[in-house]
Amino acid sequence: MRLRSTGLIALLSVSALTLSACSGGDDTEPEPAASTADVAEFPEGSTMAKLAEAGKITVGTKFDQPLFGLVGPDGVPEGFDVEIARIIASNLGIDEDGISWKETVSANRETFIKSGDVDIVVATYTINDKRKAEVSFAGPYYLAGQSILTLTTTTDIEGPDDLAGKKVCTVAGSTPEANLLANFPDTEVVPFGTYSECLEPLRNGQVDAVSTDNVILAGFAADNEDLEVRGEPFTEEPYGIGLGLEDDEFRTWINDTLEAAFADGSWTEAWEATAGTVLPTPEPPAVDRY
Amino acid sequence: MNVIFDNIPAYLTGFLMTLKLSLVSGILALICGLFLAAFRVSPLTPLRALATTYVELLRNTPLTIVFFFLVFVAPQFGILAPLGFWTAVIALSAYTAAFVCEAVRSGINSVQFGQAEAARAIGLTFGQSLSLVILPQAVRTVIPPLINVFIALAKNTSVAAGFATVELMASGRRLATANPADTVWVLVGVALFYLAITIPAGILAGVVERKVAFAR
Numbered sequence: 001m002r003l004r005s006t007g008l009i010a011l012l013s014v015s016a017l018t019l020s021a022c023s024g025g026d027d028t029e030p031e032p033a034a035s036t037a038d039v040a041e042f043p044e045g046s047t048m049a050k051l052a053e054a055g056k057i058t059v060g061t062k063f064d065q066p067l068f069g070l071v072g073p074d075g076v077p078e079g080f081d082v083e084i085a086r087i088i089a090s091n092l093g094i095d096e097d098g099i100s101w102k103e104t105v106s107a108n109r110e111t112f113i114k115s116g117d118v119d120i121v122v123a124t125y126t127i128n129d130k131r132k133a134e135v136s137f138a139g140p141y142y143l144a145g146q147s148i149l150t151l152t153t154t155t156d157i158e159g160p161d162d163l164a165g166k167k168v169c170t171v172a173g174s175t176p177e178a179n180l181l182a183n184f185p186d187t188e189v190v191p192f193g194t195y196s197e198c199l200e201p202l203r204n205g206q207v208d209a210v211s212t213d214n215v216i217l218a219g220f221a222a223d224n225e226d227l228e229v230r231g232e233p234f235t236e237e238p239y240g241i242g243l244g245l246e247d248d249e250f251r252t253w254i255n256d257t258l259e260a261a262f263a264d265g266s267w268t269e270a271w272e273a274t275a276g277t278v279l280p281t282p283e284p285p286a287v288d289r290y
Numbered sequence: 291m292n293v294i295f296d297n298i299p300a301y302l303t304g305f306l307m308t309l310k311l312s313l314v315s316g317i318l319a320l321i322c323g324l325f326l327a328a329f330r331v332s333p334l335t336p337l338r339a340l341a342t343t344y345v346e347l348l349r350n351t352p353l354t355i356v357f358f359f360l361v362f363v364a365p366q367f368g369i370l371a372p373l374g375f376w377t378a379v380i381a382l383s384a385y386t387a388a389f390v391c392e393a394v395r396s397g398i399n400s401v402q403f404g405q406a407e408a409a410r411a412i413g414l415t416f417g418q419s420l421s422l423v424i425l426p427q428a429v430r431t432v433i434p435p436l437i438n439v440f441i442a443l444a445k446n447t448s449v450a451a452g453f454a455t456v457e458l459m460a461s462g463r464r465l466a467t468a469n470p471a472d473t474v475w476v477l478v479g480v481a482l483f484y485l486a487i488t489i490p491a492g493i494l495a496g497v498v499e500r501k502v503a504f505a506r
Contacts, residue, residue: 110470134471167373172451173463181464190373191460193452197362201454204365206373 047243047250051119052092059085060104060118060242064194066219067275068124077101081122083270084141084241084258088120091257106174110134113242120254121242124213126175127288136247137240138254141267143285145233146176147214149221151202152228157209159231163187166208169198176212179235199224213237215275222278238285255287293472294479297465304461305483311378311447311457312487316440318383323390328420330395341391348388353446356381357453378450378457382443389439397432398424430502437495444487458483 042049051057061081062069068079082101089099104112104123112118113135124144127137148168150157157166164186170177172191180189190207192198198210199220209230210217217229241258243250261267262284271281294301329341348356360371360381371377401424409419451459462480466473 107466107473111473130468130470169454172456172460173467175467178464178467189456190454191451191456192454197452200362200365201373204370206365206370 042253043249046253047119047247048092048253051094055094056098056100057089057092057094057120058100058102058118059089060102060109060112060121060123061085062105062123063101063103065124065216066223067215067278069122071103078274080142080271080274081124081239083274084261084267085120085122087261087266087270088122088241088254088257091260109242113244116244119243123242124215124239125242126237127240128175131242132290134245135242136245136251137242137288137290138251139240139258139287140238140285141241141258142215142239143282144213144215144237144239146179146211146235146237147217147233148209148211148230149202149217149227150209150230152226154208157230160184160234163209163211167206169201169207169210170212171195174212175237180211195220199227202227215279218275218279238288240288252289255289259287291475293465293469293475294482297469297476297479300461300465301458301479301483304456304458304480305486307375307455307457307461308444308447308483309487311375311382311450311455312440312444315379315382315386315447316443318379319386319390319439319443320436322383322387323394326387326391327394327398330391331398331420333416345388345391348385349392351385353381353385353449354452356385357449361453374454377453378447378455381453382446382450385446386439386443389442390436393435393439394428394432396435397428397430400431401427433499433502434495437491437498441488441491444491445484448484 042052061077061079063071063077065079065081069077069081070079071077085099086096089095102112102118104118104121109121109123109125110131113121121135125131125137126144127140131137148157148160148163156162163184165188167188167190168180168184169190169192170180171194177189177191180187190198190201192201195210195212195216198207201207202210203226210220214229214233221227221229241254243254258267261270267284268281326341326344329337330345332338357377360377361373364371371380398420405423405427406419409423410416414422447457448459450457451463456464458480462476465476465479469476
């Protein structure tokens with residue numbers, strides 16, 4: 001069995017090399033040629049080689065997060081997370097048809113990675129130490145931060161220091177909720193099921209503010225004229241790409257890919273096409289090769 | 291497994307909230323349900339129609355929608371229920387009252403019609419014959435279905451987790467976020483604490499049932 005599979009890999013690599021040689025010779029389009037050439041460069045047996053050979057990748061992302069991963073009527077998710085996943089897929093030589101999108105919500109991201117249901121997760125996935133014990137993280141590719149959204153007519157909340165004694169709405173069981181409970185003991189936390197459910201109680205005066213990652217709040221502020229984001233972000237939420245635990249080869253390769261995307265402007269391009277429509281374009285973050 | 295023992299205080303806070311919700315809504319639902327049942331068997335057509343409409347409306351609406359209505363729709367008509375505990379109590383007791391009413395009504399119907407006729411014949415009013423003759427007999431048949439209703443209520447309190455109430459389920463979600471490796475055990479702990487309410491309720495039902503049992 002082992003012999004046969006080694007033989008198969010050898011055969012595939014040879015054919016890949018031949019193919020790349022061919023396409024390099026007579027193909028006028030540079031892009032496919034380059035990506036096919038990449039396939040041959042991957043070390044044998046690595047996750048990159050496996051994905052590239054299969055020509056398929058399964059990406060876990062959010063389906064309900066405006067600006068980052070939001071599924072439109074056509075069923076294809078749009079957003080910055082989605083563009084980042086596309087950059088990685090194209091560097092593996094996988095085209096649009098080879099990417100299958102799978103919805104991951106905050107509670108099931110680790111489980112999906114561990115069970116192999118998804119190859120990578122790009123889903124506003126904050127890197128933290130507890131999660132690092134379960135999965136590996138490449139990136140970060142973006143630094144978000146928790147911020148505050150309130151009515152434009154509110155005068156007594158200008159930043160995180162004004163939250164004492166106020167009612168702040170967030171999502172039950174989310175990281176922002178945990179932050180509020182740990183760092184704002186005088187604030188009354190009002191947990192709902194989703195962030196959009198916080199908006200009506202905010203307008204009715206039943207809560208004073210909504211708090212979560214600034215990128216989510218910016219989406220709401222852009223869609224609703226009566227709402228605005230106040231103050232500077234008061235936490236750091238580095239968004240990373242989740243992959244299988246201890247797949248260091250794959251992690252290093254994604255980190256290299258991200259750095260290349262930072263350098264050649266494709267990261268900025270992806271940002272400006274999605275979240276950049278309502279948020280200023282930031283400097284690319286420094287990749288954390290832990 | 292250890293995640294449950296390490297977080298007993300967090301579980302207890304949620305558990306107490308769930309218990310408080312179940313008790314307060316249970317008592318309110320029992321009172322409203324009794325009145326609704328009395329309305330449903332009363333000789334006055336408008337009262338019967340009112341109670342029937344209420345029961346059919348609430349009994350056939352999902353509890354989540356009752357919550358949604360109270361939290362997101364009612365404010366548009368100027369009705370602002372205090373968010374959190376009291377919203378949950380109102381939604382849960384309004385919803386459960388419909389089920390209490392039907393359980394009690396079935397008990398009332400189980401008492402032979404002759405009893406009501408005899409009570410009226412000796413000059414008791416409708417209220418007197420209901421409270422002195424019929425309900426004491428009806429209670430015996432009503433206990434088991436009523437306990438069912440209250441067990442369902444205890445579990446239904448989990449719906450409040452999505453509506454600004456930090457009860458057992460919401461505490462469980464917080465713990466799951468804090469312990470991503472032990473999500474399954476966190477939920478097992480939540481289930482155990484629900485059992486701590488529902489199993490004693492079932493035992494209590496058995497005891498009460500034996501106490502009030504009578505030879506027919």
